[in-house]
Amino acid sequence: MAKQYDVAILGAGAAGMMAAMAAGKRGRSVVILDHAKAPGEKIRISGGGRCNFTNIHAGPKNYLSNNPHFAKSALARYTPHDFIAMVDRHKIAWHEKTLGQLFCDDSAKDIIRMLLEEMRAAHVDLRLSTTIDTVEHGIDGFRLQTSEGAITARSLVVACGGKSIPKMGATGFGYRIAEQFGLTVTETRPALVPLTLEPNLLADLAELAGVAVDAEIRHGKTSFHEAMLFTHRGLSGPSILQISSFWREGDEILLSLEPDVAILEGLKQARRENGRQAVQTVLAQHLPKRLAQYIADSLKLDRPLADQSDKALAAVEQHLRRWVIKPAGSEGYRTAEVTLGGVDTRHLDSRTMMARDVPGLYFIGECVDVTGWLGGFNFQWAWASGFAAGESL
Known part of the structure; x- marks a missing residue:
């Protein structure tokens, strides 16, 4: 019964x-x-x-x-x-x-x-x-x-x-x-899930796996400003999990790394005070060391600060502030929080x-x-x- x-x-x-x-x-x-x-x-x-x-x-x-x-x-x-x-x-x-x-x-x-x-x-x-x-x-x-x-x-x-x-x-x-x-x-x-990257981009960013950085992530009119993490599969951290609920396959997202740090002003000041420094050395004062090295290498800024033009230094900030990435997908229900x-x-x-x-x-x-x-x-x-x-x- x-x-x-x-x-x-x-x-x-x-x-x-x-x-x-x-x-x-x-x-x-x-x-x-x-x-x-x-x-x-x-x-x-x-x-x-x-x-x-x-x-x-x-x-x-x-x-x-x-x-x-x-x-x-x-x-x-x-x-x-x-x-x-x-x-x-x-x-x-x-x-x-x-x-x-x-x-x-x-x-x-x-x-x-x-x-x-x-x-x-x-x-x-x-x-x-x-x-x-x-x-x-x-x-x-x-x-x-x-x-x-x-x-x-x-x-x-x-x-x-x-x-x-x-x-x-x-x-x-x-x-x-x-x-x-x-x-x-x-x-x-x-939703609330890490995003994955296509193999070529993932290989390019491999040296950044494990690096965490303050970031504002934008998709259309929606943005979140919290921590971001580079992983061996792609991108994670609170800001990425947040934006994943709005992102759709085929869409791009816009990364602004360390948005509260005056990167360009810092580089120009360092150039005035000690132009013999390497770009990545100054960037590492504001960014994780591996990320600073990656940015300098990507933009081919291997000469001292004194040899860098205003345009070259502005490109550093532009790269950090408007880094456009198209995720390949997400990690799926396996790791999605909801x-x-x-x-x-x-x-x-x-x-x-x-x-x-x-x-x-x-x-x-x-x-x-x-x-x-x-x-x-x-x-x-x-x-x-x-x-x-x-x-x-």
Whole structure:
């Protein structure tokens, strides 16, 4: 005989656990199911193991969606300060790193423990290592056939995440459920992901692998000013991950390296004061040494500063400030932090996250077509969308 619940939640990640605790606190009987052996695996690895659990500046402007207004309701009703209040209640020490990004002082596992404690207090039934074979919808709700037996529930919440990081179990299962019930799924693609370069350019930049530099990266009218990293596959670092959500195959991106440093003025001053210096020697005072050498070699500036014209020195700044690169692709879902696109928001109620045409069916978190910037924004969407669903179940 099937075990009966008010609510069944698929996915014990950030959004799923938030929805479970919110519904459980309202007296609903809740089961949360996941095929993984442990809950919150993406939480565990996030932020270098310290979990960038929210961003104090989170707002609709920080999200990509075919409907940029969809996220407004949930984000307004559960804010970063609401989540911080829960973190503080559990006496988890945290700090702001940069740009409003909040991290645990100790470990991301503190956030997982907090969510588990909240779920236990709300009498949520957590079932791990459990696979879902079939999902059916009838007059009385939903019937799930699982590896642990049948389950029925009046409401079903899909919080399965997207396709990113398949080695952690990401499958796109939530999209298949959406399509099963007649909801469309927008184009999905890797986001917040390193970009790769074609072999010839990669070989040219090989000596720069491992070099990090402050950079402003631009794609069209969109730009991000954060760190950038040259890798043995191409480009990475926060600024590249950010722009990857906007970039498309075949597009160029514009790199401005060390944009806050007056490179040309520094070179001219050095030429006046000690013209016998090599160009790369002066550049190395403002740039990583290997990058300084690469720029000097690329522009064939092998003579002392005193022999360099204003035009030659201006070319150095031009190369650093307007370096146009056409990425070959991205590293794909293997390393993407999130999936761009997802369940079409036209099918969902923005206040409750319920499917308009399938009463009792909800979609939350990453599987929805709402994708945040890098820096805690995707976690805030998980908390907010999970809370919105949990409050309406």
